[in-house]
Amino acid sequence: NIDQYHEMHTFVLGQQWSDEEEDDMIKTFRKVPMVANKLGAMANSLLGEQQQNTPQLQVVPMSNCDEQTAHLREIIVKDIMFSTDATITYQVAAGQAAIGGYSAYYIGTDYTHQRSFDLDICYGHFKDATRTYFDLGAETPNKTDGMHAGYITRMTRPKFREIYGKDLEEKISKISSATASTEEIALAVQPSEGDDPFTWADNEAITILDHFVRKYQKDTLYKMSNGKCYNQEELDELIESSREKNAMLEQHRNEIDLTQAIGQEMPGMDNMMPQDTNMDLMSTENNESEGPASMGDSNAEEVEEVPEEFDHDRMTLWDDGEPVRIEDKRNYKSYKIWHYKIAGDYILEDGEFPADQLPVVFMDQNSFYDKNGKQICRSFFGDCRDTQRYINYIRTQSAFILKISRYDQFIGSKKNVQGLDPQRNWRDPNSVQGLLAYD
Numbered sequence: 001n002i003d004q005y006h007e008m009h010t011f012v013l014g015q016q017w018s019d020e021e022e023d024d025m026i027k028t029f030r031k032v033p034m035v036a037n038k039l040g041a042m043a044n045s046l047l048g049e050q051q052q053n054t055p056q057l058q059v060v061p062m063s064n065c066d067e068q069t070a071h072l073r074e075i076i077v078k079d080i081m082f083s084t085d086a087t088i089t090y091q092v093a094a095g096q097a098a099i100g101g102y103s104a105y106y107i108g109t110d111y112t113h114q115r116s117f118d119l120d121i122c123y124g125h126f127k128d129a130t131r132t133y134f135d136l137g138a139e140t141p142n143k144t145d146g147m148h149a150g151y152i153t154r155m156t157r158p159k160f161r162e163i164y165g166k167d168l169e170e171k172i173s174k175i176s177s178a179t180a181s182t183e184e185i186a187l188a189v190q191p192s193e194g195d196d197p198f199t200w201a202d203n204e205a206i207t208i209l210d211h212f213v214r215k216y217q218k219d220t221l222y223k224m225s226n227g228k229c230y231n232q233e234e235l236d237e238l239i240e241s242s243r244e245k246n247a248m249l250e251q252h253r254n255e256i257d258l259t260q261a262i263g264q265e266m267p268g269m270d271n272m273m274p275q276d277t278n279m280d281l282m283s284t285e286n287n288e289s290e291g292p293a294s295m296g297d298s299n300a301e302e303v304e305e306v307p308e309e310f311d312h313d314r315m316t317l318w319d320d321g322e323p324v325r326i327e328d329k330r331n332y333k334s335y336k337i338w339h340y341k342i343a344g345d346y347i348l349e350d351g352e353f354p355a356d357q358l359p360v361v362f363m364d365q366n367s368f369y370d371k372n373g374k375q376i377c378r379s380f381f382g383d384c385r386d387t388q389r390y391i392n393y394i395r396t397q398s399a400f401i402l403k404i405s406r407y408d409q410f411i412g413s414k415k416n417v418q419g420l421d422p423q424r425n426w427r428d429p430n431s432v433q434g435l436l437a438y439d
Contacts, residue, residue, distance in 0.1 A: 001377045002130045005100035008379040012039045012099050016392055031400045036391050039381050043099055050094045057081060064227060086123040096129050097365040101377035104132040106151060107359045126151060134362055141364055144357040150211040151360055160206050164348060172201045172344040200344050209342040212358050219334040224324045231334060242318045408436040
């Protein structure tokens, strides 16, 4: 797939005659190899059509979402996906996939500007899509469900020195160092002699590897009575916030009881109490007796679903000011995406990537799997290659025939054109009276 990617890009957009064919044409047959590139114009037409037909997006509100929220999300999504960087990424990836058979792009985050702490979602394309790699075990067409993915970039040594420091830059070995072998030095001088174009570092630049890994961990998922689902960490936060709210309610209830007791001891205090005090007390008591999340109610089966972290007899869970209960739970494997930035033997940066899927997206043109399970990517112009070569041969041959052909219309003896005037009229083969003379 990598070889086909480069071959098709070279053929469609660059050189359509190999070096051996050019040598044979020029040296052996004395023909000038000519090109009538029909595929390049077709590629430009396809790319222009893709640019004019960018798909539109529409966000439709579903459960637990109102129209205003859906409209706000639609604005955010369109702002991200139709930004300048995203549009360029779509166009570059579409052109690479049509010609090379596949492409790739990445989705990352970047600060809004130099003096900001806000992160924006951004798109990015690759100058060479073969510098990306994916997990062979990925099942989805875009390969974002694999266990790993990444991409390779090159950074010049002066830039690397400014970003990561001179000491680290000097530690990453150079090919032409004193400890380099004869083969390494020869490969650095003539890199075309090697089969693998990859190198960690040389005298000019350093290879940067952005590697993304999916890390799994055990977790528990809880279903609440309001339809929301929380994992263990989120439920612990809900329990802690509910504990604080229950403490505040308990304190408020104690203050009401104290005020009521004082009112009973001192005649006339009942008339001085606010009218809504009894209403608050009644509302609190009703919440205790009728609340769906009270652990002392008649729903004994629901009490068994409460995790062991809070074994209070009458603890109420609160979610957005609403009492809720745990309806169901199950164990599952949650995961995080971890990002490593590597240069040579050193990890420059590492940390959790804020996404649920791998950010390097595979873009397929039209592929199939052979009997061994290998994915074979096909270029859109793969079937046109022989036809294009045939057109080039026809143009080369027709040009050669025109080059060696004569314009003489007659054959005659030199005695037929002995005089100066006949020679002047018949000698020029471009003349209408051209004559090919013989002795």
